[in-house]
Amino acid sequence: MTAIERYLAPASLDDALAALAGGNATILAGGTDLMVQSHGGKTRLRPVLLNIRRLPELAGHSIEGESVRIGALTTINQLREDATLAKALPLLAEAADRFASDQVRNMATIGGNVCNASPAGDTLVPLLVLDAEVELASASGRRRLPINGFFTGPGRTLRQPEELLTAIYVPMPRLRTVSRFVKFGTRPALDISAVSLGFKAELTPAGLANVRVAFGAVGPTPMRGPGTEALLEGQRLTPALIAKAAETAMAEITPIDDVRATAWYRRELVHNLLRKVLNDVADH
Amino acid sequence: MSPTIEITFTLNGMPKRISVDPTLSTLVMLREILGLTGTKYGCGEGECGACTILVDGKSANACLMFAADCDGRAIVTIEGVAIDRSADGLRQAFVDHGGVQCGFCTPGMVVQAKHTLDKQPHADRATIKRGLEGNICRCTGYKKIVDAVAAVSGTNS
Ligand SMILES: Cc1cc2nc3c(=O)[nH]c(=O)nc-3n(C[C@H](O)[C@H](O)[C@H](O)COP(=O)(O)OP(=O)(O)OC[C@H]3O[C@@H](n4cnc5c(N)ncnc54)[C@H](O)[C@@H]3O)c2cc1C
Ligand code: FES
Ligand code: FES
Numbered sequence: 141m142t143a144i145e146r147y148l149a150p151a152s153l154d155d156a157l158a159a160l161a162g163g164n165a166t167i168l169a170g171g172t173d174l175m176v177q178s179h180g181g182k183t184r185l186r187p188v189l190l191n192i193r194r195l196p197e198l199a200g201h202s203i204e205g206e207s208v209r210i211g212a213l214t215t216i217n218q219l220r221e222d223a224t225l226a227k228a229l230p231l232l233a234e235a236a237d238r239f240a241s242d243q244v245r246n247m248a249t250i251g252g253n254v255c256n257a258s259p260a261g262d263t264l265v266p267l268l269v270l271d272a273e274v275e276l277a278s279a280s281g282r283r284r285l286p287i288n289g290f291f292t293g294p295g296r297t298l299r300q301p302e303e304l305l306t307a308i309y310v311p312m313p314r315l316r317t318v319s320r321f322v323k324f325g326t327r328p329a330l331d332i333s334a335v336s337l338g339f340k341a342e343l344t345p346a347g348l349a350n351v352r353v354a355f356g357a358v359g360p361t362p363m364r365g366p367g368t369e370a371l372l373e374g375q376r377l378t379p380a381l382i383a384k385a386a387e388t389a390m391a392e393i394t395p396i397d398d399v400r401a402t403a404w405y406r407r408e409l410v411h412n413l414l415r416k417v418l419n420d421v422a423d424h
Numbered sequence: 425m426s427p428t429i430e431i432t433f434t435l436n437g438m439p440k441r442i443s444v445d446p447t448l449s450t451l452v453m454l455r456e457i458l459g460l461t462g463t464k465y466g467c468g469e470g471e472c473g474a475c476t477i478l479v480d481g482k483s484a485n486a487c488l489m490f491a492a493d494c495d496g497r498a499i500v501t502i503e504g505v506a507i508d509r510s511a512d513g514l515r516q517a518f519v520d521h522g523g524v525q526c527g528f529c530t531p532g533m534v535v536q537a538k539h540t541l542d543k544q545p546h547a548d549r550a551t552i553k554r555g556l557e558g559n560i561c562r563c564t565g566y567k568k569i570v571d572a573v574a575a576v577s578g579t580n581s
Contacts, residue, residue: 144426147446147492168490175449175488176469189446191493217482241558243536244470246482247489329557330471 149191153277156195156304161279163301165190169213170247172240173256198251198306201225210308212251217242219250219263228312231266231319231338238262238323241330251305254287257297257361260333264291264362266321268354269338272310276303284309291361316343318424320417323356324409325400333357334401335409339417343424347376353414358393358406367392368414377422386415431495435460436504444491451475451486453494454501462502462531466560473559476532476539477501483539485558502531511538514576523572525563533559537573548579 148165150156159165165188168174177183192198198213201222208228210219219225220236239245239262253263254274264287272287276299287308290297299305313319319340325331336356341348351372353365368389375381395406428443435458444453451468454460454477466474468487475486478500505511514537517523524530533556540547540555547555552573553566561569 144446146427147429149492149495168493170488171490171493172470172485172488175490178447179449179468185447189492191490193493194496240470241473242539242555243473243476243483243485243558244488246479247484329554 143187144185144189145187147189147191149194151194151196153195153197153304153306156190156192157277157279157302159188159190160302160304162188164188165301167192167255167304169193169249169252170215172244172248173252192304198304203228203312204309207309207311210250210310212249212254212305212307214250215246216240216248216250216253216263217245220245229266229270229310231270231313231321231340232263232310234321235262235266235323235336238328244330250308254290254308255297255299255305257291257293257295259294259359259361260336260357261362262323262333262336262356265336265338265354265356267308267310268362268364269319269321269340269352270310270313271352272308274299274305275307275309276300277306278303282306288364293360313340314342317341318343318421320420322413322417324413332400335395335406335413337410337413337417339414339421341372341421347374348372349374353389355389355393355410357400358395358410360394363393365389365392372418377418382415382418382422385418386411389414429492429495431492433494433496434498436500436507446490446492448491449487450477450489450491450494450499453491454486460501460503462506464528464531466528466532470558471560472529472532473536473556474529474532476535476559478504478535478539481542483536500535502535505535505538508538514538514541514573517572517575518569521568521572521575523564523569529559529561529563533561533569537569537576541573541577545577546579547573547577549574552577552579 166186168191216236226233323336338354341351351369353368356362390407390411395403432441464474466472470485470488477486
């Protein structure tokens with residue numbers, strides 16, 4: 141464990157950003173990653189431990205124009221159980237439903253899931269598929285970045301040490317949008333994804349439009365599948381196209397062997413899960 | 425050395441004020457500083473549910489929560505549920521249905537069952553199982569535990 145010089149639990153965003161300005165603070169939200177990682181020696185806590193759970197600006201959610209603004213402190217259970225959120229963003233609710241356990245879901249936040257940047261983080265695949273944006277604030281201002289490209293490696297993002305993730309913006313899915321999320325693990329609860337997959341497209345008379353495909357736990361970061369998306373864009377789903385898409389997906393991921401699955405098995409899973417999802421959408 | 429932080433909160437309805445190290449977990453605070461050993465240390469990593477407590481009415485793994493974050497909150501442990509008259513039926517049901525064997529998982533199981541029933545008083549078996557999925561029991565095979573909770577929610581399905 142690390143010696144902490146200061147612990148702060150500010151009640152205003154300005155105070156929090158001032159505390160972060162030196163870049164020597166560790167941010168604490170639900171603590172479900174941080175506790176395990178700091179006690180296990182995987183993460184060294186910085187000299188200042190900054191508890192952000194008292195910041196009202198980071199709580200709650202609202203509809204802003206065409207987007208849903210989800211405060212960084214929104215818990216996984218809120219994504220699952222809040223009627224407005226679950227109705228506006230069913231894909232996130234589905235991912236939340238397969239997340240850990242009730243106890244963990246009560247504490248774990250979406251901001252923590254995004255900033256922890258695990259390749260297997262369960263909200264990340266839906267957020268990629270939904271074209272989400274992250275809002276970062278620091279003492280010198282705010283910026284918004286697309287979540288696609290935000291993850292730079294396992295546990296690494298474009299967030300700078302003096303920045304706080306304040307909210308996530310998710311454009312509301314348009315009419316006639318179909319979306320699917322599949323998480324594959326070995327048991328129903330408390331399981332880290334061996335593979336997860338998200339799909340979204342608008343069904344138009346001409347074929348699929350604005351196709352998004354994303355994968356979790358098959359590379360150093362959660363990732364979109366640009367090759368698979370391009371193949372499906374503007375097309376109607378036929379058995380031949382579905383077979384080709386499944387082949388393309390399994391070729392464009394970069395999985396590794398680990399305790400949860402081998403790379404070979406992950407490719408097979410992605411192939412079969414995408415085929416299943418697309419067959420399901422074709423029957424829709 | 426880390427500085428200690430002064431926190432105030434209510435514990436099973438009683439006001440508390442103590443000093444804690446900022447890296448301390450709520451579980452260690454409860455067991456080793458406050459002497460409430462009903463909350464169990466199973467895995468220390470959120471995987472077993474033996475340390476389940478209620479924080480502002482919502483269940484949480486005490487082993488994953490920083491003690492400093494208890495500041496200003498209402499914490500309820502199994503010792504609080506033990507004297508909560510509204511939980512009399514739930515505790516008795518665990519006894520009547522044989523939901524307790526070695527007893528190690530029982531405090532966490534009872535607290536989580538209470539939370540599940542607080543959210544859905546008439547929870548069916550599927551809802552009860554989902555509610556308890558973060559609690560591991562090595563002895564009972566779960567059926568008797570689900571029977572106990574289902575007896576309280578009055579569900580047969
Ligand atoms: C038993 C168990 C089961 C789990 N199961 C799953 C699962 O099924 N799926 C899954 O995806 N994850 C799972 N996790 C991991 C974890 O619960 C999630 O990643 C969770 O969303 C983290 O949120 P938190 O609020 O607890 O983050 P914290 O632990 O507080 O923080 C995580 C990281 O993000 C940083 N951070 C947090 N909030 C912000 C912010 N607003 N701005 C900047 N940085 C920030 C912290 O500094 C830290 O580095 C599990 C963990 C445990 C212990
Ligand atoms: S001791 Fe907390 S979940 Fe196991
Ligand atoms: S009764 Fe022994 S672990 Fe559940």
